[in-house]
Amino acid sequence: MTTGHVFIATSLDGYIARPDGDIGWLLERDDPAEDHGYADFIADKDMIVMGRGSYEKVLTMGDWFYDRPVLVLSRQLARQPVPAHLQGKVRFSDTTPAQAFAELAAQGVRRVYVDGGQLIQSCLRDGLIADMVVTTVPVLIGAGRPLFGALPRDIGLALESSRHFPSGLVQSTWRVLR
């Protein structure tokens, strides 16, 4: 079985980006001297699954920095070829998250980093997320793209751990209860 795992930062009011996608408010509060645990998080993940929004955002940020295979779920991108410099690193697919996870399971992929607000919401609704590392950034931005969305029913969580950093970030790990 393939499980989804989230590692993401939000403003205290729950946004992962401004309405136009800007994350400057996040980057300017990131202290590069602090280890927020991404390397530890990614170490046991086999793959990364993201939506089009996250993929296009990453493209604007310069060099491709993922050292895991990336699957982009997007009907729109699935009609296009993967850019030459990302061949072998990125695949596009037009399947649903549940279909994608079933195919990954058949391929022996076990632990997947799920990135992007819309995709995380879909995967939560479909029961594909096992745990989430949510880092709260000390700012209210008032509007933007929310991390969480509508749900068919409550999702109970168990707190695995929580820590905070001198920069003011609070990072909590939540396990999704079945």
Next chain:
Amino acid sequence: MTTGHVFIATSLDGYIARPDGDIGWLLERDDPAEDHGYADFIADKDMIVMGRGSYEKVLTMGDWFYDRPVLVLSRQLARQPVPAHLQGKVRFSDTTPAQAFAELAAQGVRRVYVDGGQLIQSCLRDGLIADMVVTTVPVLIGAGRPLFGALPRDIGLALESSRHFPSGLVQSTWRVLR
């Protein structure tokens, strides 16, 4: 000068109540054996200011449990008398939060507990909140009354402290930066 102080719980997706006001999801995750710090919080507050929604919610919860004077800001309630059993404990007023704080300052009231989502949002917009104790409850409820709302500009915060409880609650104290 009078300062506003917040002490409130939200779901991980940022709601203080379901769309119909229900907080059963919160109460059922409250471990009465844990001290979440309300007594310490209220100890240095002179007064409580709330909106109509919070006031009416508290009325449904049985005995009046506040041991501080309560000011309810509501144009609608301000046209009515205070119920007999709350005379001397509760006042209604139709002023804006900023006017109310100015009047309280003139009366020597210094530290005010601000309760209720709509009122907290108004007070944040008007720069009346000094700090917030926000307790995150381990559940996603998918919809409801949000703690935070639209803002004319970003509000930067400083993390004062953060702690977590065996029940899975994460409680962080944020100071509002001017």
